[in-house]
Amino acid sequence: MNKLPVFLLLVFLQGCAQKPYYGDLTHLGKLPSKLSEVSGIATFNxxxxxxxxxxGNKDIIYAINLEGKLVKEFKVKNAKNTDWEDLAEDDQGNLYIGDFGxxxxxxxxxxxxxxxxxxxxKGSNIPAEKIEFHYPLQKAFPPSKKDLLFDAEAFFHWDNQLYIFTKDRxxxxxxxTLVYRxxxxKGTYKAQLIGTLNLCNEQNHCSVTGADISTDGKxxxxxxxxYLYVIRDFELDNLATSKIDRIYLKHETxxxxxxFLNDSTLLIADEQSQTKGRNLYSYKIE
Structure with a gap:
């Protein structure tokens, strides 16, 4: 038997088996190995x-291009990465780091x-001001198991306010999901509870791990x-009454x-987990 066709068949099958599947996401690029636990993303252009x-990671913000390549970084002065979980930006060009994990x-x-x-x-350092806050509903640290509602991994900025979405544990x-504002x-504040969301009852899919609002606010x-949850025709002070579209991305990492890269395109990044993740994606919302 001719061994060459068998060899070519094996090479072909191996290539097919290794082809990544990204569901409905568009894969833009692989993030560098030093960015294996990306927890927040924001963009100004x-x-x-x-x-x-x-x-557990460094007090650094990193710039990446839209292929996931590292292009710049800053050490954040006067800041410690206790648990940085999200980034947000405002229309004045300020960047916010949510150290509320x-x-x-x-x-x-x-x-x-x-x-x-x-x-x-310019340079290698960037200054930071502190916005300190607490949840006035939390009386015990930690509370009982049935009240573990004070973790957070998501927020966005709108109209001089920062909106925080808690993660149910x-x-x-x-x-x-409790929504605070x-x-x-700069200052010290009591976070104002403005609403509660119940996206679903599946822990792996319904806990909010990131959030953003489009530049037009719509x-x-x-x-x-x-999963992606898209909300339109909403009032920020009353999100619970809004219609929420639940979209399965067909790629669970x-x-x-x-x-938002623009008003209809999202950038999404995932963390490295075993053989999956550490990628930058885009997703077009209709």
Missing amino acids: QSRAWVIEDN NNDNDRKNLIIYKLPNPEKE SRPYLGK VPDK TLALLGYG QMESIC
Whole structure:
């Protein structure tokens, strides 16, 4: 038997088996190995984005191009990465880091760092102001298992306010997301509870891991593992009454970062998990 055709067949089958599947996401590129735990993403233009990593990583913000390549980085002065979980930007060019990851619901040092526009900064360091806050409903650190509602991985900026979406860690799982608001100015605040969302009751898909609002303010996108929640025709003070479109992305990885590239296109990044993740994607919403 001629061994050449068999060899070619094996090569072909191996190539097919290794071809990645990204569901309904468009794969833009692989993130560098030093960015294996990207937890937040934001952008000021359509040529690159800024990302951060979460707990245990450096106090650094990174710029990547739309192929996922690292192009710039800044050490954030006067800031510590206790658990950086999301990025947001405002229309004045400021960047916000949400240091509010709180897996055990026992933190008393929740902070949002406010940075000037990194696109205009020079050198290797960037300054930060502190927006400190607490949840007035939390009385115990940690609370009982049924009240573990004070972790957060998502927020966005709108009209001089920062909107924070908590992540439900209660037992039994309630599928509850609390929506809080704090001012975008340096200071110490009580976070104002403005609503509650119940996206669904599946813990792996219904906990909010990222959020952003379109620049025109008409579309809100919430991210879960493998799922996207799109909200339109909403009032920010009353999101619970809004119609929420649940979209299965057909690709289930540890997705924790989302932002609008433009009013109809999203950028999404996921963390490295075993053999999956550490990718940058785009997704077009209709």
